[in-house]
Amino acid sequence: KHTAAPCPPPPGEPPPVPPPARLREHHFFPASRRAHKPSDCQSYEITGPVDKPEVPLPHGVVKEPVRILVIGGGHAGTYTALRLERLLRAAGAPRAEVRLVTPEPYLTYRPLLAAAAAGTLSPRHVLVPLRRVLRTTRLLLGEAVSLDLATRTAYVRTPAGPEAAPVPYDALVLTPGTTPAPPPPHALALHSLADALALRSHVLAQLDLASSTRDPAVREAALCFVFLGGGCAGVDALTALRAMAERVLSQYPGLHRDDLRWVLAEPGERLLPEAPANAGTYASRALRRGGAEIRLGAAPRTYRPGLLVLDDGDSLATRTLVHTPSAVRAPGAPPHPLLTTPALPLTPDGRLRCTRDLAVSGTPHTWAAGDSAAVPDPGTPGATCAPHAGHAHGQAHVLADNLLATLRGEPTRPYDAKNEGLYVALGPHDGLARLHGRTLTGRPGALLLRAHHLSRLPTARRKGRVLTEWAFAALFPREPVALGTPGTEPGEPP
Numbered sequence: 001k002h003t004a005a006p007c008p009p010p011p012g013e014p015p016p017v018p019p020p021a022r023l024r025e026h027h028f029f030p031a032s033r034r035a036h037k038p039s040d041c042q043s044y045e046i047t048g049p050v051d052k053p054e055v056p057l058p059h060g061v062v063k064e065p066v067r068i069l070v071i072g073g074g075h076a077g078t079y080t081a082l083r084l085e086r087l088l089r090a091a092g093a094p095r096a097e098v099r100l101v102t103p104e105p106y107l108t109y110r111p112l113l114a115a116a117a118a119g120t121l122s123p124r125h126v127l128v129p130l131r132r133v134l135r136t137t138r139l140l141l142g143e144a145v146s147l148d149l150a151t152r153t154a155y156v157r158t159p160a161g162p163e164a165a166p167v168p169y170d171a172l173v174l175t176p177g178t179t180p181a182p183p184p185p186h187a188l189a190l191h192s193l194a195d196a197l198a199l200r201s202h203v204l205a206q207l208d209l210a211s212s213t214r215d216p217a218v219r220e221a222a223l224c225f226v227f228l229g230g231g232c233a234g235v236d237a238l239t240a241l242r243a244m245a246e247r248v249l250s251q252y253p254g255l256h257r258d259d260l261r262w263v264l265a266e267p268g269e270r271l272l273p274e275a276p277a278n279a280g281t282y283a284s285r286a287l288r289r290g291g292a293e294i295r296l297g298a299a300p301r302t303y304r305p306g307l308l309v310l311d312d313g314d315s316l317a318t319r320t321l322v323h324t325p326s327a328v329r330a331p332g333a334p335p336h337p338l339l340t341t342p343a344l345p346l347t348p349d350g351r352l353r354c355t356r357d358l359a360v361s362g363t364p365h366t367w368a369a370g371d372s373a374a375v376p377d378p379g380t381p382g383a384t385c386a387p388h389a390g391h392a393h394g395q396a397h398v399l400a401d402n403l404l405a406t407l408r409g410e411p412t413r414p415y416d417a418k419n420e421g422l423y424v425a426l427g428p429h430d431g432l433a434r435l436h437g438r439t440l441t442g443r444p445g446a447l448l449l450r451a452h453h454l455s456r457l458p459t460a461r462r463k464g465r466v467l468t469e470w471a472f473a474a475l476f477p478r479e480p481v482a483l484g485t486p487g488t489e490p491g492e493p494p
Contacts, residue, residue, distance in 0.1 A: 066096040066407055069154055069167060070137075071144045071338065072175035073102025073130060075110075075392040076370025076399075080173055081137045082458065083400035088136075094407045098137045099167070101144050101156055105130050108192060111236070111389050111453060114425070117196035118240035119480030120473060125457075125466050126193050133458045140167065144176070147341045149363065171403055174352060174360070174368040175396075176336045178387065183323030184303050187228070190237055190324050199322065201482035203241055204248070206319060210259070211252040217317065221306050223259050224318035228300060230266030231274060231326030232388060235283055236425050238264055238292060243428050244480050257291075263316060265295040266326075273328040274386035275422045279434055282441055286426040328386060336372055347374045347384070356414035358399040367403055369395035377417050385417050393456055394420035423449040 068084065070077050081100045088096055107128040115121040130139060142158035154172070155164035183189045188199050203225065210222040225245075227238045242262050249255050264271070264287065271287075271294065272280040284294050295310070300321070302309045308316045335350030345353040345361050351374040353361045358375065360366040369375075371387035375395060385391045395415055402412035421435030423445075431446030432439065440448055450470065454463050 064095075066094055067168060067170045068096050068098045068173065068403070069101065069169035069171070070098065070173040070175065071101045071154065072177055072370070072372075073100060073104060073107060074175060074177050074370060075107070075389050076177075076373075076396045077102065077173070077175035078107045078128075078130065078133070078458075079393050079396035080175065080369060080400050081134055083397050084404070085134065085136050087400060087404050094404065096404075096407070099140055099169075100130070100134065100137050101140045101142060101154070101167070102130065103141065103143050105139060105141060107133075109457065110191075110233070111423070111456075113190055113193070113196045114233070114236035114240040116193060117190065117200045117237065118244040119200060119478050120240065120244070121466070122469060123193055123197065125462065125469070126196070128458055128462070144338055147172075147338065147344075149341065149343045149366070152365065170365065171407075172366045173399065173403070174339070174366065174372065175370045175392075176338050176372050178329060178350070178371045179334060179336055181323075181325050184228075184300055184321065186303060186305050187321040187323045190233060190322060197483045199237075199241070200244070200480060202320065203245060204480065204482040207245065207248070207252050207255065211255055219259075221317040221319045223255075224261040224263065224316060225320045225322070226263045226265060226308055226316060226318050227322045227324055228265050229324040229326055230264055230268065230271040230280075230294075230296075231324065231328065232272065232422070232424050234264060234266070234322075234324035234326070235271065235287070237322060237324050238262055238287070239290070239425055239427050242290065242292070247477065248480060260291075262290075262292040263295060263318075264292055265298040265300070265310065267297065267299040268326070269296060271296075272422075272424065273326050274388045275424075275432075275434060279422065279424075279432055279439060282439075283424060283426060283432060286430060286432075286441075290427060339372065349374075351384075351387075357402045357412040358395055358415060359402070359412075367399050369399045375415055375417075378414075379417060385415075386422075388422065389456075390420040390422055391417065421452070423452050425449060 070081050077100060081098055084096070084098050107130060109126050109128060112121055112126050116123045116126045140156055140158065142156045144154050144156050145164050146155045152169050152172070154167045154169060156167050157164045180191060188202060189195045190199060206222040210219045213219055225241065227234045245260060246257055249257060270277060270280040271283050287294060298310045298312060300308060301311045303321055305319050306317065308318050308321055329349040329351070333350045335346055339346060339350070339352060343363060347353050351372055352368040354368050354373045354375050355361055356376050358367050358369055358373065360368050370392040373395065374384040377383045377385050398413065398415045405412050418436055421433060424432045425446065426432055429443050429446055431449040432441055433445040433448040433452070454467060457463050457466060
C-alpha cells in the first residue's frame with residue numbers, strides 16, 4: 001500500500017502543470033491503473049503487482065565454483081594454471097577456483113640454466129615469480145604428501161607446521177615431475193639457479209688454478225671437465241660452458257684452447273635419448289667438431305676430486321664432474337613419492353599411465369602432464385612422449401582445454417606430439433631444432449631455438465628484457481664473473 005500526502009499549492013500560485021503525455025504513459029504503473037494514475041499531490045493505492053520488465057542475468061544459474069587443484073609448480077603445472085586462467089576469463093567458461101601447490105614461489109626455466117651458468121644471460125631471467133604471472137590462481141606453498149582419491153582430498157604439508165592439512169578438490173592435475181637421481185659424491189649438479197652459479201664459479205676457479213700452478217698433474221686435472229649424462233641438459237651445459245671458457249682464455253696467460261679437455265659420458269647407447277636417432281647422431285658430430293670427446297655406454301664407478309674411474313676400467317684425471325642425467329627414465333626407476341598412491345596406475349619407469357587426452361587411466365577427475373605423465377605417442381606405436389620441456393608446455397595447454405571441456409560437457413581432443421619440438425644448443429651459433437617432423441641445424445637451428453624460448457617465457461615484459469639482452473650481448477659480449485664463495489674444497493661447488 002503506497003500513500004502520498006496531499007500537497008496543495010501555496011496561496012497565490014497556479015496549480016502544477018501535469019507532466020507530458022510521454023511521461024504519463026511510462027510503464028512504471030500497471031496498464032489497468034494507468035488511466036487512473038494520480039498526480040503528485042494526490043493519495044493513491046497500488047494493490048496489484050508492479051509491471052517491471054524481466055532482465056536476464058548474465059551469469060545464468062548460480063553454482064558453487066569448481067575447485068581445481070594443480071600439484072607441482074614446474075613447467076607443466078605453471079603453464080596449466082596459466083592456461084586455465086586465460087580460459088576462465090573467456091565467455092561461457094564455468095566458474096572455477098584454481099589452486100597451485102608448489103614448494104617454491106617461482107618457476108625455474110630450466111632450458112636457460114646453461115645460459116645462466118655460462119654468463120650469457122642474467123640469472124634473474126631464469127626465475128619467473130609465480131605471483132606476478134598468475135593473477136587469480138591461489139598459491140599454496142608446500143608439498144603434497146598424500147592423496148585420498150575416494151574423498152577427493154589432497155594433504156599438503158606447508159611451512160606453517162609439520163602436520164599435513166587437507167585440501168579438497170573437484171578436479172586434480174598431477175604435475176609433480178620426477179625425482180632426479182642423486183649425483184655421485186663430490187659431483188656438481190645443474191638443477192637450480194644456485195647450481196648454475198656454483199658451476200660457473202667452479203669452472204673459472206679451475207682456470208685460475210691451471211694458470212697459476214707449475215704441477216703438470218694438477219694442471220691436467222684442472223683443465224679436464226666431464227659431464228655425466230648425454231641428454232638435452234648435458235649437451236646444453238657442455239656447449240655453453242665450453243664457449244664461456246674459450247671466451248675468457250685471453251685473460252689467462254699460458255692457457256690455450258687445445259689445453260682444455262671436454263668429455264661427455266652417456267651411460268646409454270646414443271646422445272639425446274629424448275630425440276630421434278638422427279638428432280643424436282648430428283649432435284655427436286657437432287660436439288666432436290668442437291673438440292669434445294663422446295663416451296657412450298660409460299658410467300662412473302668411483303670418483304674423487306682429481307680422478308674419475310669409469311665402469312669400463314678407463315680413468316680420467318679431472319677435478320670437475322657435472323651430473324646432468326637425461327630425463328628419460330629406465331625401467332624400475334622409483335616414482336615420485338606422491339605417485340605411490342595405490343589407486344594410481346604406473347608404468348614400469350614410474351610414470352602415470354595416461355590417455356591421449358591427458359586423463360589418468362581408470363581414475364576419474366584426475367589429469368596428468370609433464371615428466372611424470374606417460375602419454376602415448378601416436379607417431380610410434382607403443383611408445384610414450386619423451387619427458388622434456390617442450391612436451392610439458394604442449395601437454396599443459398591441451399590438459400587445460402580438455403579439463404574445462406569436460407566440465408562443460410563438450411568432447412576433448414587428443415594431444416599431438418608432433419606440434420611440440422626439441423631444441424638443443426650445440427654452440428654459440430649452432431643449434432638443433434626439430435619441429436613438425438623436420439630438423440633444422442646450424443645457424444637457422446640456433447635462431448629457431450632462441451625464438452622458441454622467447455615464445456615460451458611468460459609475460460611480454462620478460463620477453464622484451466631477454467630479447468634486448470641477447471641483442472646487446474651480440475654487440476658487446478658479457479664478461480662472466482665467479483659469484484661463488486672462495487675457499488671451498490676441490491671438486492665441491494664454490
